[in-house]
Amino acid sequence: MRTQVCIIGAGPSGLLLSQLLHRKGIDTIVLERKTKAYVLSRIRAGVLERGFVDLMREAGVGARMDVEGFTHDGTLIAYDNHQFRVDFAARAGASVMVYGQTELTRDLYEAREAMDGQILYNVDDVQIEDVTTQSPHVTFAMDGKSHRIECDYVVGCDGFHGVSRKTIPEEKRREYEKIYPFGWLGILSETPPVHHELIYANSDRGFALCSMRNDNLSRYYVQCPLDHRPDDWSDAAFWEELKRRIPDAAADQLITGPSIEKSIAPLRSFVTEPMRWGQLFLCGDAAHIVPPTGAKGLNTAASDIFYLYHGMMQHYLHGEDEGLERYSEKALARVWKAERFSWWMSNLLHRYPDQGAFDRKMQLADLAYLEQSEAAQISMAENYVGLPY
Template sequence: MRTQVAIIGGGPSGLLLGQLLHRKGIDTVVLERKTKDYVLGRIRAGILEVGMVDLMREAGVGDRMDRECFVHDGTLISYGDDLFGINFKDHTDTSVVVYGQTEVTRDLYDAREASGAPILYNTEDVAIHDADGDAPHVTYRVAGQDHRIDCDFIAGCDGFHGVSRQTIPLSVRREYEKVYPFGWLGILSETPPVNDELIYASSDRGFALCSMRNANLSRYYIQCSLSDSPDDWTDAAFWDELRRRIPASEAEALITGPSIEKSIAPLRSFVTEPMRWGRLFLCGDAAHIVPPTGAKGLNTAASDVHYLYHGLLHRYADGDDDGLERYSERALARIWKAERFSWWFTNLMHRYPDQSEFDLKMQQAEIAFLRDNRDAQAVMAQNYVGLPY
């Protein structure tokens, strides 16, 4: 098989890149190691920056998002019972939208299937060859049969555990990582959200987040120990702990119900450099991970797709390689700023095991400064809605 761009990974970043390129007449093949149902069954964040929203529209898959999404003009932050808002619209003249990653992926699958562009499921033993040469190719197995794809370029959109990053030699690759000493216990429940806006709550008992998927589907999180298991937490225990961490006014309004999904996610910050090796380009979790505070995971993947899409477009349209040559530089410049925001917001809102009384006072003072200072709120708003590409 021959294609122009081989895309490894059939999640939202790989599918978005493929859809954008397809609309410009650039051939792609997407390889996914799982099934479509498995990918759609993954529960992920649902806050989209303005840049991601614009890319969905440019890819021709924004109609359902525009009809069904919830526009959020701001967010709420609390410390104990002190609750205040930060108005994104006021500070940036833009908003974010709530539209689940599963729905993003579903829309992209529908578009790819309608286009007839190939997507290969259940691919095993994927290997990247000659990425640093002029004739890259990908080999893989499906149902015990060996296959090969020759291509011009390879987009590694296969996540943290995928083959793409590991293909870059250790002599070239440098990795930066911070592992946080806590996780997030999250539940999904068929209940109305406690508030029209998200609530990021800091308390003496730890962090909590009140989020949503739609008018009757809510997503809630509490900071927990890495040694915890979801089985350690009954639904009743979760709801009781959540109430203790959010302002009393919100706790009284909280409507609870059985969880339909419960899981614990560890938190880490991770970046690999460079994001390009020869004709191999890393996108999304293959190159970087952020803690979920601030909802940057899918959105940082979208910025990578933006830079790679335009680099490939210029290469095929007019032979200009500048966008591809500078892909890693441009992508990383924005990624490190998103990493900084996620790290800052995580440190601001969470309790650490080794925090001193002084540390806690500094944390309280910084939250109070954010509450009272318009310039500080403007900086947070600019980062939350998404820095420009």
Template sequence: MRTQVAIIGGGPSGLLLSQLLHTRGIDSVVLERQTKAYVLQRIRAGVLEQGLLDLMTEAGVGERVYREGFAHDGTLLSYGDEMFRIDFTEHTDKPVMVYGQTEVTRDLYKAREATDGRLVFQVSDVEIVGADTDSPEVQYTVDGARQTLACDYVAGCDGFHGVSRKTIPETLRKDYEKVYPFGWLGVLSRTPPVHHELIYANSERGFALCSMRNEALSRYYIQCRLDDRPEDWSDQAFWDELRRRIPGEQAARLVTGPSIEKSIAPLRSFVTEPMRWGRLFLCGDAAHIVPPTGAKGLNTAASDVHYLYTGLRQIYEESDAEGLDRYSERALARVWKTERFSWWFSTLMHRFPDQTEFEYKIQLAEIEFLRTNKAAQAAMAQNYVGLPY
């Protein structure tokens, strides 16, 4: 089998790239290790930047997100019983859209299937061969048979544990990593959100986030120990702890119910450089990970897709390699700014195990400065709604 662009990974970044290429008549094949049903059951963040929304519209999958998503013009930060609002539209003239990542993936699968896009599921033993030559191949096993996919270029959208990043020789790449000493315990419940906008809470007991998927489906998080397990937390224990970490007015309004999903996610920051080796290009979690604070994971993957899609259009439509040659440089320039924001916001809102009282007072002083300073609010708003591509 042959294609122009082999895409490893059938999550939202791989599907978005495939659908965008299709709109320009550029052929691709998507290889996914799991089943479609498995991919669609993953629970992920659901705050979309305008850049991702624009890409979805260009890909022909923007109708439902604008019809069913919830535009947010700001967000709330609390510390103790104090709470204040960062107004996105005042500082940037842009909102963000609350729309589940699962729904983004669902929309993209529907679009690829409607155009007979080539999607191969349950592939194993994936190997990228000849990425540093003019004739790369992706070899894989499906249904017990070994297959070879010849291509012009390979897009590695297969996540942190995928084969793509590991294909780049260790002597040619450098990894940067920060592991945080806590995780997020997340609960999904069929309850109305406690507020119509997100609440990021800093408390003496640790961080909390009140989020939502829609008017009847809420997503809540609390900072927890790395050695905690979801089964260690009963629903009642979770709701009690969440109430202790958010302002009293919101705690009194909180509607609780049985959890329909409960999980713990560790927090880490990770970047690998470069994001290109020969004709192999890394996208999304294959190249970088951010803490979930600020919901930058999917949005940063989308910016990678933008740069790679632009470069592939240039090479196929204009025989101009400039976009591909500068892909890693351009993607990383934005990645590091996103990493900085996620690190700053995580540091601002969480309690660290070795944090001294002095450091906690400094943390509160910075939050108070953010509450009272318009320039600081503008900087946060610009980063939250998404830096330009």
């Protein structure tokens, strides 16, 4: 097989890049280790920065998002049994879109299939070869047979545990990591959201988040110890704990119900440098991970796709390589800003096991400053809606 760009990973970032390139006449093949149904079964966040929304529209897959998504012009921050609002529209002149990752991935699959895009599922033993030459290739097994794809470039969108990052020699990459000493216990319930915007709550008992997928599907989280398991928490125990961590006014309006999904996610910050090695480019979780506080995971992947898409357009349509040569530099500059924002939000809202009385007072002072300072709210809003590409 032969293609211009071989993309490893058929999650939203790999599909989005494939769709964008296809519309510019650039050929791709996407390899996926799992099935389409498995990819669509993954429950993930759905807060989209303005830049991601624009990319979906440019890719021709924004129609359903524009109809069914929820535009959020602000968010609520809660502490000391009260809440205040950060107005994104007023402070940053922009908004975010709440649209589930499962739904946008479904839109991308439908678009790729409508255009006869090549997506190969259930591939195994993927190997990336000769990326430091002008003739890279990818080998893999599928249906018990060995296959090989010749290509110009390889793009790794295969996540933290994928083969792409590990293809870069260990002595040639530098990795930065922070493991947070807690996790998020999350449930999905077929109940109306407690509020039409997200509520981020800091309490003496730990962090909580009230989110949503649509008018009748809510997503809630509470901070929990890393050694807890979902089975340790009954639905009743979860709802009771959530009510303790959000302001009374919100708790009184909370509609509870059976959970239809329950899981615990650990929190980590991770970045690998560089994000390019020869003809191999890393995107999304293959290169960086942020804690979910601040909703940057999917959005940092989108910014990677933006830089790489434009670099490949310059190369194939205009014969210019500046965009590809500077891809790692540009992507990492924005990634580190997103990492800083997610780290700051995590420190602002969570209770740490070793947090002393002084640390707690500093945290409350930071929250009070955010509530009272227009400058602080502008900074938060600009980061939350997404810094310019």
